[in-house]
Amino acid sequence: xxxxxxxxxxxxVLGLLSGAALVFIYRYxxxxxxxNQKDETEKAIYKIFxxxxxxxxxxxxxxxxxxxxxxxxxxxxxxxxxxxNGYQGQIDMLVGIQPDLATLAGIEVLDSQETPxxxxxxxxxxxxxxxxxxxxxxxxxxxxNQKPQNPNEIEAITGATVSSxxxxxxxxxxxxxxxxxxxx
Amino acid sequence: xxxxxxxxxWRENPILVQVLGMCPTLAVSTKAVFGxxxxxxxxxxxxxxxxxxxLIKKLVPHEVRIATFTVIIATFVTxxxxxxxxxxxxxxxxxxxYVPLIVVNCIILGRAEVFASxxxxxxxxxxxxxxxxxFTLVLIVLGSIRELLGSGTIFNYAILGKGFEHWVVxxxxxxxxxxxxxxxxxxxxxxxxxxx
Amino acid sequence: MATLIIIFISAAITHxxxxxxxxxxxPFIGVSKRLEQAxxxxxxxxxxxxxxxxxxxxxxHFVLLKFGxxxxxxxxxxxxxxxxxxxxxxxxxxxxxxxxRALGIYLPLITTNCAILGLALFMVxxxxxxxxxxxxxxxxxxxFTLALLIMAxxxxxLEYSNIPKALQGAGMTLIIAGLLALAFMGFGGIxxx
Numbered sequence: 001x002x003x004x005x006x007x008x009x010x011x012x013v014l015g016l017l018s019g020a021a022l023v024f025i026y027r028y029x030x031x032x033x034x035x036n037q038k039d040e041t042e043k044a045i046y047k048i049f050x051x052x053x054x055x056x057x058x059x060x061x062x063x064x065x066x067x068x069x070x071x072x073x074x075x076x077x078x079x080x081x082x083x084x085n086g087y088q089g090q091i092d093m094l095v096g097i098q099p100d101l102a103t104l105a106g107i108e109v110l111d112s113q114e115t116p117x118x119x120x121x122x123x124x125x126x127x128x129x130x131x132x133x134x135x136x137x138x139x140x141x142x143x144x145n146q147k148p149q150n151p152n153e154i155e156a157i158t159g160a161t162v163s164s165x166x167x168x169x170x171x172x173x174x175x176x177x178x179x180x181x182x183x184x
Numbered sequence: 185x186x187x188x189x190x191x192x193x194w195r196e197n198p199i200l201v202q203v204l205g206m207c208p209t210l211a212v213s214t215k216a217v218f219g220x221x222x223x224x225x226x227x228x229x230x231x232x233x234x235x236x237x238x239l240i241k242k243l244v245p246h247e248v249r250i251a252t253f254t255v256i257i258a259t260f261v262t263x264x265x266x267x268x269x270x271x272x273x274x275x276x277x278x279x280x281x282y283v284p285l286i287v288v289n290c291i292i293l294g295r296a297e298v299f300a301s302x303x304x305x306x307x308x309x310x311x312x313x314x315x316x317x318x319f320t321l322v323l324i325v326l327g328s329i330r331e332l333l334g335s336g337t338i339f340n341y342a343i344l345g346k347g348f349e350h351w352v353v354x355x356x357x358x359x360x361x362x363x364x365x366x367x368x369x370x371x372x373x374x375x376x377x378x379x380x
Numbered sequence: 381m382a383t384l385i386i387i388f389i390s391a392a393i394t395h396x397x398x399x400x401x402x403x404x405x406x407p408f409i410g411v412s413k414r415l416e417q418a419x420x421x422x423x424x425x426x427x428x429x430x431x432x433x434x435x436x437x438x439x440x441h442f443v444l445l446k447f448g449x450x451x452x453x454x455x456x457x458x459x460x461x462x463x464x465x466x467x468x469x470x471x472x473x474x475x476x477x478x479x480x481r482a483l484g485i486y487l488p489l490i491t492t493n494c495a496i497l498g499l500a501l502f503m504v505x506x507x508x509x510x511x512x513x514x515x516x517x518x519x520x521x522x523x524f525t526l527a528l529l530i531m532a533x534x535x536x537x538l539e540y541s542n543i544p545k546a547l548q549g550a551g552m553t554l555i556i557a558g559l560l561a562l563a564f565m566g567f568g569g570i571x572x573x
Contacts, residue, residue: 022259115356254459358561
């Protein structure tokens with residue numbers, strides 16, 4: 001009996017201490033983590049729009065859209081997050097589109113768990129640069145093992161068609177939605 | 185005393201001899217820098233939980249000791265995870281779910297059960313430090329080999345020239361298993377030579 | 381329905397927990413010497429995995445998210461898994477002594493099997509629904525059993541071969557696991573289209 005009480009006391013005290021320690025670290029870390037995420041988004045925005053000087057955030061439904069402007073206040077385009085399932089896990093991207101909503105300004109893969117050496121190549125400049133100036137209508141498509149012929153095509157990564165296709169699918173879905181949202 | 189530290193580096197190396205903690209070892213060793221960060225995070229959790237266990241070992245009833253150790257370890261892992269997310273965001277993202285998986289790294293629970301719950305604080309600290317260093321060392325070696333052959337760099341410094349054709353397989357899971365297999369073999373071979 | 385099938389196949393074969401995520405390597409190396417043992421361990425793990433996927437899903441969505449306690453995630457998950465294993469062990473011992481004799485000794489080992497915590501974490505990261513989480517747990521368990529059985533089959537044969545002394549044991553097992561991982565990569569295409 002004495003032992004049971006001791007067990008309960010020890011476990012309760014331990015639980016309380018552990019909970020308290022975690023609340024403390026959570027309080028310390030969460031603003032820093034939020035800041036890191038914001039920095040990451042900002043960095044990606046200015047990478048896609050190198051002439052961008054500032055941006056306004058607009059919330060549509062649950063999504064954020066960033067209106068990016070240059071130093072004279074001229075609208076350069078819109079940036080927005082896009083995510084979906086890749087080959088091994090979620091792919092998170094930031095997408096930039098020009099004000100006409102027909103041409104991509106670029107994409108930046110923020111987070112992905114694709115196979116290292118194959119699918120993970122979607123995070124390389126070589127792959128991302130293909131999206132600069134890409135036409136989004138009627139929709140983006142991909143070709144395998146050959147140079148793209150049309151202005152709406154990209155070349156899939158050899159050995160990682162699934163990952164390349166996932167990126168294209170996520171983009172098409174998200175762009176269709178953003179067009180609707182922005183025209184409202 | 186000093187023996188408690190040294191044994192983790194070679195004679196009782198957690199990975200090469202005890203074959204523990206394989207999951208983070210194989211998973212995050214695609215690049216030397218990831219292996220290094222994972223090693224540091226694990227060492228931190230290992231030391232903190234070993235010292236804590238050694239401090240409170242008299243208070244914990246025998247029946248619930250494993251549950252107690254697990255809660256302590258999980259608490260420190262959460263701290264390490266938030267710390268990495270707050271201060272080393274990109275590394276934390278690269279390590280992904282393998283940081284929380286330190287909780288079930290058998291090395292940590294093993295040291296708490298086998299060593300820290302029976303020894304004093306100072307010895308537990310040295311033991312944990314030794315094991316942590318041994319673990320980190322192997323991670324760095326494995327990470328360097330895989331990074332060198334898989335992408336021609338070590339710690340992101342280019343070693344092999346541009347003409348080098350990357351061995352994609354080294355970055356893949358298969359490369360991890362095979363490299364570690366041979367590393368264990370090499371280690372045993374050296375030990376056998378020594379004994380003669 | 382199609383999503384569920386894809387989740388199952390992906391967890392069991394193309395993204396086999398052992399061979400692509402390195403989860404559950406300890407039992408994979410430790411308990412893969414005999415086919416019989418491997419089957420017992422595999423079944424016990426599959427059972428706990430499926431149960432754990434459902435339980436952690438419920439706790440994550442109805443307790444942790446509801447009360448805003450994401451920082452308790454790891455502590456909560458590991459406690460759920462540990463107590464689940466205990467309860468399953470007690471339950472089997474009471475109800476079916478035969479099953480207990482077959483699976484009993486493997487159950488305590490499962491608590492420290494990283495595949496189960498990994499399963500819970502992946503489930504949260506990928507935002508699965510309850511049904512998806514259930515299928516995911518089942519698939520991952522089957523995949524684990526499959527990998528364990530193949531390995532045990534190979535190792536039984538290995539006893540008759542002449543392996544260099546330094547590679548005996550863990551070394552050879554890891555190299556074989558590498559070759560298996562390569563072989564499993566070949567299944568990669570079946571989920572794509």
